[in-house]
Amino acid sequence: MGKKVMIVEDNELNLKLFTDLLRAHAFNVEGVRDGRLALEKAHAFTPDLVIMDIQLPHFSGIDLIEAMQKDAKLSPIPVLAVTAYAGKGDEERIMAAGAKGYLSKPVSVMKFLEAVRRIID
Numbered sequence: 001m002g003k004k005v006m007i008v009e010d011n012e013l014n015l016k017l018f019t020d021l022l023r024a025h026a027f028n029v030e031g032v033r034d035g036r037l038a039l040e041k042a043h044a045f046t047p048d049l050v051i052m053d054i055q056l057p058h059f060s061g062i063d064l065i066e067a068m069q070k071d072a073k074l075s076p077i078p079v080l081a082v083t084a085y086a087g088k089g090d091e092e093r094i095m096a097a098g099a100k101g102y103l104s105k106p107v108s109v110m111k112f113l114e115a116v117r118r119i120i121d
Contacts, residue, residue, distance in 0.1 A: 002026035003120050006047040008038045008064065009082075010056050014105070018051060021109060022116070035059035039067055042074050049120045054083035054094065062097045069098040078119045082107060 005027045009015040015031045022029045032041045035056035042050060050068070054061035061081060068074040078100040083090065091102045101115050 002028055003048040004028045004030070004045060005049045005051060005116070005120075006038075006042055006045055007031045007051045008035060008056065008061065009033065009051070009053045010035070011053070014053070018112070021112065025113065027116075035061070035064055038064050039071070039074065042068065042077065046073075047077060049116065050077055050079045051116070052079050052081050052099070054081055054090075055085050062094060065094070065097040065099055080115055080119055082112075 005022050007015055007018050007029060009018065009031065010033050015033060019029045019031055030041065030045045032038050036058050052061040052065060065079050065081070068077065068079065079098065080101040080103065081094045081099040082103045082105060084105040094102050100119050103111060103115055
């Protein structure tokens, strides 16, 4: 089985696209649509990478990244932030929270795969 990737994404179409794409490239993928469940799922699944949407209901992706950084078990797991709402200063804030990579939506398939592989291969 390939490397494990957890995707935190509330948009069903984006979640399906990312999941299908990664599975087609031999990654073991788990999706989480609700940010309230993300940390619990990360503890259970122990992914090699978390792909984090930033605009989530209930929690922001930035808050979840910061919470992961404060958790001894989760802090070593790299996070690739993916967001549709890329405003001035957002990338800097997201990277300062602890993300290892940043992509703005819509993201091309090749850029997405390159970013994933750059972080965990």
